[in-house]
Amino acid sequence: MTIKKTIKKLESLYLESPEKFFTMYLNTDPADPDQQGGEWRIHLKNGLNRFEKYLDTEDNKDELKKFQQVKKAVKDFFKENELDLKKSVIIIATPDEFVYSDILQIPVETEFFWEEIAKVDQLVRLHQEYPKAGVILTQKEAIRLVETELGKLIDTVVYELDLDTEDWRKHPAVNRNHTSAGANAGKSINLREQFIARFEENRKRWYKSITPMLDKLAKDREWEYIYLVGPHEETHELKELMNKPINACIDKNMLDEHHDKVIKAVHDL
Known part of the structure; x- marks a missing residue:
């Protein structure tokens, strides 16, 4: 309740x-x-x-x-x-x-x-x-949701884009590692650069495929406020694609920050 x-x-x-x-x-x-x-x-x-x-x-x-x-x-x-x-x-x-x-x-x-x-x-x-709020954090192929009410965490979940199927897959927690050490580090960095270029080309289409789910979640979970947090281009792309009104955008990468820090950031606005 x-x-x-x-x-x-x-x-x-x-x-x-x-x-x-x-x-x-x-x-x-x-x-x-x-x-x-x-x-x-x-x-x-x-x-x-x-x-x-x-x-x-x-x-x-x-x-x-x-x-x-x-x-x-x-x-x-x-x-x-x-x-x-x-x-x-x-x-x-x-x-x-x-x-x-x-x-x-x-x-x-x-x-x-x-x-x-x-x-x-x-x-x-x-x-x-401190109303019930949904914080949507973005960083390229990952979207993290932090739900809060009265300043405390209610739920958090991560969606990551599967590049093979181009589907967004749900994960219970942030577990991301885009860099590698050792002999393969240079190769991994090169692959990451290729991915970033591909992501920028397809960002709107990929975000468009997840925004209906975000809108439904906001309605079903009765979010009174919605915040978008992430790089400017990504948050404002999502804002344009979502039907639900967005109360504020924070142009800052906080995807992997502790939820307490995320909640404090939106309440400090």
Whole structure:
């Protein structure tokens, strides 16, 4: 489910006392000057204890019991995931279950809520800033797709052109090696130069054969933004051939870069 659909679902939910929604946005960014000593642990402890103390003072035993169920589940979550924390954690939970939870590589403002509704204001803002996007990276006969949402990787795949059949073949990961060492190095370089010349002659025709698949993928995966990354001539050729609107082009070769670097590049635009 996309974050857009998740938000819509969360906005439709409502609970009545003694059951309520616990909503937490917690800054766990180790690079944040305010988090150098792992201060998120203190913020988490204080946030949980504040609600517990308030409910105990109000002598609301039923609601206190429900909150304590949530508190235990949240503490268990951090015990299990502490080594995997990044910049932030979002949890939206009821006494019975986690309705939504995620560990993210994007910043949030620390907030805690215990209310009849899930507080999704920050989640809405994050979705606006980091929507579901498809990044299409090109470099000659290889096209790599990086799908991202809320600043994290969802999926990545590579398509390479089979020069014998002139078909694009799908690969699970980047595994490309166009140079060789030793006695055959000169021959390999010469073959590569011949291929580049052939590619430039046939680029439009070869790209035209893959763009219908890219358009369909963008529709099926519900990409809200599409970015093209690669040499200027290639990205702008693809842009002209695709039916889906392209939000931005980055004229830079990043085909073999780590997906985190690719995602950062499009969000820095």
